[in-house]
Amino acid sequence: MRDFLLNDADRAFRADVREFLQRELLPRAADIEDRQDWDAVKHVVRALGAAGYLKLMFPDLYRGKLEHPGLTHATILSEEASYINYAFETTIATALSCAYPLHRHASERLRDAYLSPILEGTAIGAICVTEPNVGSDSAGMETRIDFDAARNEWVINGFKRYISNASVADVYIVYGLTDEGMTAVAVPKSANGIGFPRNYTFMGRRGCIVGEVKFDNCRVPADHLLGERGGGFRIMRGMFNFERAILGGSGLGVARSAFDIATAHAQTRTSFGQPLGCKQLIWDKIAQMSWRIDASELITYRATKMYDAGADGKALMKEAAMAKLVATETANYCANETVQILGGDGITKEYGRAEQLYRDARALTIVGGTSEVAKYLIAGRDLPDIRITL
Incomplete structure (x- = not known):
């Protein structure tokens, strides 16, 4: 069962934000990808701000339907946006990473000047x-x-x-x-x-x-x-916990998008007189993608639920690093296997988004701290009595 750690309110929120992004982002995704249309990006950012979705991380400012908004919902937003266009999601995730320290550590005057416009979608x-x-x-x-x-x-x-x-x-x-x-x-x-x-x-x-x-x-x-x-290191550490959990959502969105393309192709493409999905080697690829996505979701939303329950700083560093590591590695795995399943169609823009997902996914294991650094953070918790060298 997917979304095992989410409750009914979380699932209802996912449905709402998915509908919103299908309406606002999907029609502009091709322009963002093909023409790098910044006006299209800004339009969707403004729409997100107007709808209140950029305030999910800040319960004192949020005025929407959720009773307890938090990182879980910001990560759902990230996942659903990345499913459609990861480049766009990077823009809003970065803006929220900027908003996070402003909200926690800036004076009231600075919050009015800089934080409010970001959350309203009128500034980046x-x-x-x-x-x-x-x-x-x-x-x-x-x-x-x-x-x-x-x-x-x-x-x-x-x-x-x-x-x-x-x-x-x-x-x-x-x-x-x-x-x-x-x-x-x-x-x-x-x-x-x-x-x-x-x-x-x-x-x-x-x-x-x-x-x-x-x-x-x-x-x-x-x-x-x-x-x-x-005090900058402490501020940065809190920001990175937030960012790495959000990147877990980014990885999930890209992985799910690739998986849906792969499974659709495996069921409709005929090879040697049978659907491609009848081949044992294809079963293995689909099964590998499926369990990796489930594992990524469980680890990512464990981290967000911990944060929403009050964990942060060192108490969340390992779990946030795990979310980032597992989900972004899964995105790369799924994007690569999807291209392979599609064959020639997978490496052309004329036959869908598989090649775009393959290119987009590659950044995920680098940005926000590499996979190697994530492993360092994880092992550092498990080996507390020694100093691990990179």
Whole structure:
């Protein structure tokens, strides 16, 4: 039985959000994929905001039908959006990852200025962590965030890359080093000293804008600090737990989409006088995909239910990492096997979305922390008395 850990309210929410995305996202998915149409992306983001779906993570702000909204429902949204178009889902997941620290750690004035527009769908957010020499190893960060007491401003100098929503986001959560340690500040796109050297071209996720952000004596007011000086690592850890659970939903959506294509083809394509699905080797592929999807769903929604029950920080790190690892590896497995089952049809755009899913899935085991880093986080809990080296 699929959705075993979900209750009736969760299932009703899934049905509502699926209908919404079929109406708003599906008709625009081809334009996002083929023309990288940012206007189409923005239209759906605005529609999500107007419907209240971007507030699911914030019960104090949510005004919808759910009695207890939370990460479970944000992950369902992620799963259903990724089923249709993972590039679009990346845009909203990144915006919500920006909203998360704003909601928890920003002043009321900053929340009004930056958080509210993101949740209403009228603005986009971004997160700036990765650097040329820094990926999952955030301890090697080189970006500096220094305080100018004379002007009561933070001064940011550094270079970030592989930033989702770079150049199109309205506000950026920037992580860098102060004398007290890693620190986070909010930087609006309008700030002096922020620049966008280039955007990247990826093999997949077409329509999701990813690029570089440069800070050259970029200044923001003192109240743009999130939390406290030196508190950035704790903020980042909470953000990554949220992001990795959401990525579990992303992986599930891509895997389910591929599986549905594969099973439909196996039942309708004739080979050697029989449906393709009659072949034992095809049974094995379908069975392998099916159990992996079920396992991914159970692990992902275990993590979200734990979060909604109050777990976070170190208490959720292993479970969030497991959700991200298993679901994104499953997405890659299912996308690859679906292309193989479809044969020539699987590697052409003219015969469906299998090749798009194959290209899109490949990013999932890299973004938000690689599969290797997820394994490190998992083993770190199970081997608490030793220091594991990457």
